[in-house]
Amino acid sequence: MIKTKIKPLSAIVATMLALTGVSVAASAKELIHDAEFYVIQAQNADRWAAEDQQLTQMLQALNEKYGRPPNIVHIMWDDTSVGDVGIPAISKMRGFSTPNIDRMAQQGILFTRMYTENSCTPSRAASMTGRYAARTGTFKVGFPLEGSGLAGKEVTIAEVLSEAGYATAFFGKWHLGDIEQSYPHNQGFDEALFTPYNQALSLWNNIGESVNAAIGLQRDSGLLVKDPYSLDATAVPKGYLMTMEGKKGQQAREWGDTSHKSYVQIDPEAQKRTLEFMQRQNAAQKPFYVAYWPNLTSFIPVPKKHTRNRSIYAEGMHNNVDPFIGKVMEELKAMGITENTLVVAMADNGPMVHQPPPGLGMVETIYRGGKGDYWEGGIRVAAFAQWPGMIEPGQIVGDMLHQTDLFTTFARLGGALDAIPGDRIIDGIDQTAALLNGDSHGRRDYNYVYQGDYLAATIKEDIKRVWPQHNEGALPEPVFYNLLLDTREQNPRLVNYLHFNSGHNRMRQRHLNWKQTYPDRTPVHDKPFTGVVDARPATQALWGDRPDLDVAPPAKR
Secondary structure, three states, rough: OOOOOOOOOHHHHHHHHHHHOOOOOOOOOOOOOHHHHHHHHHHHHHHHHHHHHHHHHHHHHHHHHHHOOOEEEEEEEOOOOOOOOHHHHHHHHHHOEEEEEEEEHHHHHEEEEEEOOOOHHHHHHHHHHHHHHHOOOOOOOOOHHHHOOOOOOOOHHHHHHHOOEEEEEEEEOOEEEOOOHHHHOOOOOEEEEEOOOOOOHHHHHHHHHOOOOOOOOOOOOOOHHHHHHHHOOOOOOOOOOOOOEEOOOOOOEOOOOOOOHHHHHHHHEEEEEEHHHHHHHHHHHEEEEEEEEOOOOOOOOOOOOOOOOOOHHHHHHHHHOOOHHHHHHHHHHHOOHHHHHEEEEEEEEOOOOOOOOOOOOOOHHHHHHHHOOOOOOHHEEEEEEEOOOOOOOOOEEOOOOOHHHHHHHHHHHHHOOOHHOOOOOOOOOOHHHHHHHHHOOOOEEEEEEEEOOEEEEEEEEEEEEEEEHHOOOOOOOOOOEEOOOOOOOOOOOOOOHHHHHHHHHHHHHHHHHHHOOOOOOOOOEEEOOOOOOOHHHHHHHOOOOOOOOOOOOOOOO
16 A cells, blocks of 8 residues: 555645746646755746646557556666666777667667666665655665665555556565565565675675685685684674565565575576566556666676677676677567556666775766766666657757656656655656657756765756865865866866856755655664565574674763
8 A cells, every 4th residue: 555645735735836936727637856956947837837738638549559558677886877778889999899789779768867866775775766865865775784675655656556456576686674564565566586695796706715705704604714803793793684575564585595506596587577467467457667776786796708808797798788689679579568668777876986896987977086986987878768659769858867767757658657655855857758758858957966875966957066075175066067078177267157056056955955844764774574474584683783784872970
């Protein structure tokens, strides 16, 4: 069941809108967006309304043809620069190829300005909830043992689409927590095979220990000399699970174990289940939403190379992610539902260029920075969409989109907007017009860029303002970058951009003001890996008293 039903805009929101000089009529179906949306909506409302009528007619005609709303396939992998895939000339210069992703770009849309959060867990939370990660309390990257995750009170796109009759499934890298309320089958998915953490666990085994890729982890493996000075048995993680599976309303089960042998089987199993899920739902004539978010690669390289690049990243894209995208397209064609299925494929954030494992091979391609940064290289990603008959082929779309927009857009396509909760800010904007009408039909010209829970930059149109207090006073205030003239963000400007100063000040202040009424969620914490029916003894031990989590200060004397 959906956790919170939609309700009209509150009086306080209407007051806030009035203070911004924007008039927006409250409606039972009105989502609560951030203040900046209403500023641009007031100036474009008539055009958008006319466009929405045309879009609704297109979707109704499709529904009548197939007897159900469109299927949605969302493929999202790790850490890829804009240009690394989908633009063959750049891939050629990088020494590898992704022909199936290139074909998506040729037969659908290549987005040039898709924004994400700047690292894995925040990005995945934003995609699932349609909200900036700072709002949901999932702004830190999770590692074992985390004891936290996506709050049960958050509402995911799986829950929203389930309310509209969709079958939903998740397969791959979840990375949204190791607590029971965060598991995907407890967050609206009918079925799931998922990893609660990231690819670092590919090194957490005897192979990784033996080559010093994970140092001092395998204390009980017989590989290490016993440390006579060790006093704390909880200093390194024990009892964690690498992969789990579950179905809605049931407890989870461990899938495989924590060995490298099990790790390299996760993506093949997730791919197999993705195709089977699509086949089952199509046979049942039920609309489906499936998120396939692969692990991409192991940090332990495969000896045989298939690319000139030969890096861990390039081999993973060339041998794993790209071929499966081709299989998805082939299967949709074989089932005769390509025209009733939207496929979105994208990266979750920029490349891991800071302290990567040896041989990873991720680089800054066009934009400065990478994973963890507020620079464009950390938050601007490769992204594509294909939908034959609905999306015109060969498009290059320059409109700004944010990954949270997929949440609201998927809900619109699935006829599920009424299932989106009305008690919180939804950052995602309905971008159906950008999908179906193409370039210059987007409905976003702004973005808020967070590092953790800190607002590090604001972007309005092509101008980025970095808030210098985050740079420890390294640059004078204010600091502006023109993202068209300075893609590497190496030439901060002041005097010739001061006319943007007041606009960015107001944009930032409106955003912060609305948090007083709709505050960010405090991160949730609980004991890890409860709700696992076949938990090993070491895992069960985590459910008891945990000296590393449960230490309380002594009472004052």
